[in-house]
Amino acid sequence: MTDDQPEAQEFDGRESALAELRDRLDAARAKAQCDQTQLAKRASLARSTVNRALSHTAPAPSVNTITALAQALRLDPDPLLALLRTARSTPSPEVLGDCEADGVPGRPIAECDPLELEVHPAAAPATPRASHPKRAGLPTYVPRPHDDRLAEIVREAKAGQSRMAVLVGTSSTGKTRACWEAIQPLAEEGWLLWHPFDPTRAEAALAGLQRIGPRTVIWLNEAQHYLGARQGSGERLAAALTTLLQDPTRGPILILGTLWPDYVDAYTALPRPDAEDTHPQVRALLSHRRLDVPDRFDAATLDKARTAAVNDDLLLQALERAPEGCVTQDLAGGPELVHRYNSIAPAARAVVTAAMDARRLGIGLHIPHDFLADAVEGYLTDAQYDLLPDNWFEQALADANQLVRGNLAALRRVRPRPSRRLGLAEAPTPDSTCPVYRLADYLEQHGRTTRRMQCPPESFWHAAWVHMDNHEDLARLAEAALARYRLRWAFLLHQRSGCYRDLGEDCVGKFVVAQLTGAAAEAVVTWAAEEGETWAMLHLARVSWRDNDLETAEVYARRAADADDPEGLYYLGHIREDAGDREGANELICQAADHGHEQALLLLADAFRSEGDTANEMDAVREAAEQGSLAGLGRFLTLLQEESDEEQFAQVGWQVAVACGLPGMLYYAGVRRDADRTSAPEDLVHRTVGWPGPVTLTRIAEEMYHRGDKTAADGFALEATAAGEAEAWGELVDLRLETGDVAEAEIFARKAAAAGDTLALLLVAGAHEEAGNPAEAEALAQEAAAAGDTDGLLTLAEFRMNAGDAAGAEALALQAGRLGNAEALLWVAEQSEKSGDINGAEKYARQAADGGVFTNPGYSDVTYGEWLPAQVAAQWPYGLDPDGTPSPAWHLSR
Incomplete structure (x- = not known):
């Protein structure tokens, strides 16, 4: 036997299995006396899908297709699926097709299973009618307006132009299914689909992108795991995707992604002039590539769905259960998940709640078993905890893993797959002794809404500190702790994350210590300096220098310099100059400049x-x-x-x-x-910067505005709005208010509001209030509130307070607080302190802290403590414990 005989036999076996599979299906079709068109209608499949499934020249069909055909032809699907598994078994490397042999990622779309690509499955109908065949996991697809634009993008890709689209919508709105349906015309043309995910999505995408061949769909479902990856991976991937799209020699390529609106807002928001721009490449990539997917069917789509539901029990029952048009969520099992969460045993509900808090506060998709085991204790009452059996936690996990309609589980265990990448080193196998769990998307979003004003218990933070190893997750949790004024946990988690070692004092000194007051701040900084943290040494050097204690200042600055921090050299130079040692000062400044210290270089330039x-x-x-x-x-x-x-x-x-x-x-x-x-100015900037896109135009307008060039800023903002950039309307509102043109500002504010920026309405409302037009001011604030902006309620409260209606103002602010506006609660706390109600001030300040009111003070020179009413801040010198009580001194806690 020659060396190539085993491979030939292997190939023949797969081909024989595929041929037998098709022969059985075709024989059953003939016996049923139906042609391919009639069979497609019975199976609720496209005519081209049936044709490919029966054609002896096409690739192997998907599991979903075979199951649907078997049900339509009244065949037992198991033998057919066994033949399919043989036909689709992975061949030896020597007999791979051209694409795989060359290491090109992807496989033919026709061989892909939509469920494996994370299209949400749907449950079987509760009461299927006998006249309707059971469907294989997916209901009839009902096209919506965004599908028309997506189909156009696919046609352009099919015609040879590289294209990208990102579908944006909340959980379970049909984004991934829309992508799957859209690429079916490409399946007929033999396109490949590549879904990078191992070892992590971003790593897989970065590693394989250079090997992508033409006529490939790059599948970036849940694109936040690609574009939002930390350590610069998301930015590098966005840049690489942009390069790929612009390279005609590698096209055509089609990139499809999905995102929740919150992620899009985070990636595309323009940074403040004094803040770091963390997503410039992602923002540019997403510009003009976003397709919004509504969270419910409109009237026209509902009519189409009712027509399609005549032959689809899945769709029919979903329409009956979702009168408000949230059909896709119902099909995905979302409501059943919430019902399950609300009705399961207390221990299982506590585990799911801990997972909800983990996701909303920053822990990644995969939540460690050991973290959940320790975190869950604080979510149970004493009575509930006393009644638990010995194996209660594993039983709770099992309960949370029970499937509901849509084959979804509230909390499911993630089983890591072996690496399937070609041409790359094998990824290390995850530690099987430490299982991880994933929370259902629908419950994640439910938790973000229902628990947004809740601070997790002590056990949650301690479990994170003990069990979380990912420094990015730890850093996000530290930020979440700070947002809730839990300063001790913010400090400890951020310290354990290790991020501050690269970012310096701004990441810790301002992150936590600057929020402490008086002796608390001094104690924590001194402790950190003794622990060897250079940011703390520099902080003490600055404070001592400011207080003219040059001896102490020099000690701490020298220690920082000895730890290779050029900032220490810079401060030593200033200290030596104040001490009269000009020669020594110059030498130290030169050393700092040699290390690239910006201010030292400018001082050196002054000397030259x-x-x-x-x-x-x-x-x-x-x-x-x-x-x-x-x-x-x-x-x-x-x-x-x-x-x-x-x-x-x-x-x-x-x-x-x-x-x-x-x-x-x-x-x-x-x-x-x-x-x-x-x-x-406009011509000059275009020549200097190149031909900027609408997002960049808005950024240019903002920069020009802050530089005092209002005319140029106005021109660029108008140009951006003409190019479709909605955020530029807000910039125009600022410019008109700056010149006192409130009437035109209001016109632009309404355009901004129509694009989703209701803040512009509130800015104009404030201008009307200052101008003595209370009726106009209140009308605009009410308009913003009616659009769902709780800041509109808070603005109305401020107007009522200005008018002397303190009771009405408080009622409006508390209404905003109940809707999740933590700043409104802090406002009530401030008003309570002004009226002498210190207990009320502390009560509402605590509620505001629980809701994460300190997420972003807006500018760097204001500490979070200064946001608090003065007497409340004095009662919380070390912040709050998770249960809301003032923390004791914690600077020596480990």
């Missing part, structure tokens, strides 16, 4: 300038600019202008400006404009 050493001054400011310093860039461009070398200014100046990002490029544009008054 005073000595008339222009060449070294230019080198110093250029290095500072290349570190991202706009001040350094400005000085560098000024020096270039002084040399009157236009070519150097145009080439070198631009290169250095690019290193400072968009603000640097805009700064460069402003300098050129000032030097050449004949150029219009």
